[in-house]
Every structure is written in C-alpha cells, then in structure tokens.
Amino acid sequence: MSSGRPLTFLQSSDWHLGSALTGGGLSFTPEARAVRRDEVDAAAERAVAAAVSCGAEALLVPGDLWDAESVPPATIHRLLEAFASFAPRPVFVAPGNHDFAGPGGYYDPALLSALGMRSWPENVFVFRGPDWAAAPFPGRDDVTVVGRAFLSSAVVVERPLAPPPPRPPTPHALLLLHGSLESYAGADSPRGTKRTAPFSASELTGAGFSWAALGHHHHAHVVADDEGRPRGAYAGCPTGRGLDEAGPRFFLRVTLPADGSPIVVDRILADARVVRDLAVDVSDLEAGPLAEKVEAAFREAGVEAPDLVRVTLTGTQVFGARPADILRPLAQRVKHLAVRDQTEPPAPEPGPRSAEGRFASDLFAIRAAAADDAERRVADLALRLGRDALLGRPIRPPEAEDR
Numbered sequence: 001m002s003s004g005r006p007l008t009f010l011q012s013s014d015w016h017l018g019s020a021l022t023g024g025g026l027s028f029t030p031e032a033r034a035v036r037r038d039e040v041d042a043a044a045e046r047a048v049a050a051a052v053s054c055g056a057e058a059l060l061v062p063g064d065l066w067d068a069e070s071v072p073p074a075t076i077h078r079l080l081e082a083f084a085s086f087a088p089r090p091v092f093v094a095p096g097n098h099d100f101a102g103p104g105g106y107y108d109p110a111l112l113s114a115l116g117m118r119s120w121p122e123n124v125f126v127f128r129g130p131d132w133a134a135a136p137f138p139g140r141d142d143v144t145v146v147g148r149a150f151l152s153s154a155v156v157v158e159r160p161l162a163p164p165p166p167r168p169p170t171p172h173a174l175l176l177l178h179g180s181l182e183s184y185a186g187a188d189s190p191r192g193t194k195r196t197a198p199f200s201a202s203e204l205t206g207a208g209f210s211w212a213a214l215g216h217h218h219h220a221h222v223v224a225d226d227e228g229r230p231r232g233a234y235a236g237c238p239t240g241r242g243l244d245e246a247g248p249r250f251f252l253r254v255t256l257p258a259d260g261s262p263i264v265v266d267r268i269l270a271d272a273r274v275v276r277d278l279a280v281d282v283s284d285l286e287a288g289p290l291a292e293k294v295e296a297a298f299r300e301a302g303v304e305a306p307d308l309v310r311v312t313l314t315g316t317q318v319f320g321a322r323p324a325d326i327l328r329p330l331a332q333r334v335k336h337l338a339v340r341d342q343t344e345p346p347a348p349e350p351g352p353r354s355a356e357g358r359f360a361s362d363l364f365a366i367r368a369a370a371a372d373d374a375e376r377r378v379a380d381l382a383l384r385l386g387r388d389a390l391l392g393r394p395i396r397p398p399e400a401e402d403r
C-alpha cells in the first residue's frame with residue numbers, strides 16, 4: 001500500500017515519571033536521587049523538544065508515562081504542559097500497566113477537575129478503552145492510529161494480536177501496543193510478572209500495520225520482518241533509573257516513506273547522562289596502579305562527566321585493604337560514583353599460631369561452608385573488619401549496598 005506523502009513521527013514510552021529511584025543499585029545519596037528524579041520527570045519535555053527539532057508530525061507514546069497511580073499531581077501537570085506545548089501537532093497515548101487508565105486515575109478528566117488541575121490538552125488523543133480502537137490523524141486522512149489501554153496493573157495473559165485488530169484501509173496505519181514481545185532479549189527480558197500481553201514477532205508483522213510503536217520493555221529494540229525490514233520497535237525508557245537501565249537511551253524518529261521503500265528508523269539520544277555498570281579486577285594492585293586500572297576501564301567504556309557509574313571491584317586484595325577509598329577522587333570525574341568492593345582476601349599463610357592467623361583460618365572455614373554469595377560476603381566482611389580490630393586499626397563498616 002502506498003501513500004502520496006511520507007509521515008515522520010517521534011516514538012517514546014516508559015517514562016515512569018514520578019519514580020522513587022530507590023533500589024536501582026546506584027546507592028544514590030538523597031541529593032543525587034533528587035536531581036535524578038527531576039531528570040526522570042523531565043522526559044516528556046525532552047521528548048517534545050526532540051520531536052519539534054527533528055521535524056516530527058506527531059508523538060507516539062505506547063504506555064508507562066508515569067510510574068504509579070500515587071505520583072504527585074505536579075508531576076502530571078508537568079507532563080500535560082509538555083504535551084500542550086506540542087500543539088497543534090498530535091500526541092497519541094496508549095496507557096500501559098503502570099499508568100493504567102482506571103476510573104479515578106490521572107487519565108480520568110473527572111479526577112483532574114476534582115483536583116483543580118488543568119485538563120488533558122486537546123492535541124492529545126488517549127486510547128482509554130480496553131478494546132482496540134481506531135483514531136484519525138488530524139490533518140492527514142491517509143493515516144490512522146490504532147491502540148488500546150490497560151485498565152489495571154494486573155498481568156494480562158491474553159495475546160493482544162491473536163487475533164490482531166483490523167488493519168485500517170488508509171495508506172499509513174500505526175499500531176500502539178504495550179506488552180511483551182516474546183523474542184525480546186534485553187536486560188529486562190520477559191520473565192515473571194514482567195511478561196504481560198505477550199505477542200510474537202510474526203504476530204506483529206502478520207497484523208499488517210505500517211508500524212507498531214511498542215512499549216513496556218526498556219531497551220531500544222527493532223522488530224523486522226522476514227526480509228529484514230523494520231516493522232515496529234521499542235524505543236525503551238529515555239532516562240536510566242538504575243543498573244538495569246544502563247547504556248545510552250533513545251527516542252526513535254521514524255519515517256514511513258510514500259513509495260513503499262523501507263521505513264527509516266533513527267535513534268536520537270534521549271538523555272545527557274548514561275548509567276554505567278563496570279566491573280574491574282584489581283587483584284593485588286596497590287593504590288596507584290589500582291586507580292589507573294579503573295580509570296582505564298572508564299576510558300574504555302566511554303564514561304563521561306555527566307554519567308552515573310557503579311564500579312564493582314573484584315579479585316584479591318590484602319587483608320585490610322580499602323580499595324574503595326582509593327577511588328574516592330575518581331568521584332569528581334563523574335556525576336555520581338558508587339563503588340562496590342567485592343574483592344576477596346588471599347588465602348592465609350600456612351600454619352599460623354597468632355590470634356590473627358587463627359581468626360583468619362576460622363573465617364576461611366566459615367566462608368568455605370557458606371551456602372550462597374550473601375553468606376560468603378558476610379564472611380569476607382567479618383574477616384576484614386575483624387582483622388582491622390585485631391591490628392588496632394579503626395573499624396569502618398562499608399557503605400550500604402542497595403541492590
């Protein structure tokens with residue numbers, strides 16, 4: 001099917017506005033967390049700015065705009081203002097399992113007016129029903145948009161594309177779909193409750209739509225047909241909130257050509273910061289070489305000043321070594337640095353008669369009998385702190401690891 005005119009739009013989803021940012025593994029201080037929350041909450045503004053500057057005629061948002069029903073009204077106000085600033089260009093929204101369109105939620109105009117909030121802007125079309133519905137594209141009678149909403153956060157086991165919604169007869173037909181592509185293999189790939197509204201790549205391409213804007217998974221992923229032509233994609237979340245959202249974040253600029261030639265998908269950087277998760281083996285390195293090796297790992301990974309970084313130190317370090325302290329100056333080089341010390345002490349010298357030696361060999365026996373990693377970590381920590389005590393050094397417990 002061909003059209004007289006190409007169509008260009010920006011796709012983004014999974015903003016999770018209002019996220020608490022606890023437990024992401026980055027060990028944020030309260031101040032760093034507040035800064036990052038504000039950046040998470042700015043996702044709609046960044047998406048609109050990117051859409052305007054790349055010449056998009058529309059913004060497609062397939063779900064998870066905010067993180068939970070309990071996010072504050074100010075967060076939603078900011079979202080609505082951003083959308084309104086995109087007018088008269090349209091925004092199409094298909095609510096997901098986090099921002100579900102239940103009664104009394106922020107998609108409900110009655111709730112906004114009860115709270116004295118501004119209403120949903122007129123240029124925003126929200127698919128509020130659970131069944132597939134088709135919406136016209138203002139000013140373009142050659143385009144139709146099809147979508148639906150989650151009405152609760154409950155896992156949906158039904159397959160949304162079996163059967164698929166009818167493909168509208170217009171030359172361009174867009175599908176907004178929040179759910180789990182079964183062949184998706186990102187860090188948050190479908191398992192447990194993360195899998196909802198499942199579908200396969202062949203169900204998707206078989207539905208016959210020009211393009212499927214997918215939401216739910218958080219890493220950019222393009223779905224291609226048997227000939228390798230792109231037919232849909234997850235843009236992924238635009239603001240890394242934790243270690244499972246490490247790596248560059250993107251908006252997708254998608255152009256549907258007029259003549260049936262392949263669809264063009266461009267990735268636009270969505271965030272000035274990147275979450276990085278690095279592991280460095282620092283076995284037996286003294287302070288200077290240790291810092292140099294970690295700096296080299298930074299360079300190799302392309303770490304830049306705005307980034308949020310966790311470094312896990314592995315390998316062996318002598319008893320009482322504090323490799324995390326050595327890296328403290330490196331924290332000045334990035335926006336946020338969390339150091340996780342997982343180094344282990346070397347085996348004790350044979351036949352120790354000293355209290356220190358007996359203590360160490362007892363702890364090694366406990367460590368050897370440990371049932372799991374957590375118990376081994378406790379034994380390592382007891383060994384390090386106990387040895388400090390026996391040698392009369394100050395005892396400083398490590399910083400908490402939030403995981």
Ligand SMILES: [Mn+2]
Binds near residue numbers: 014064216217
């Ligand atoms: Mn999501």
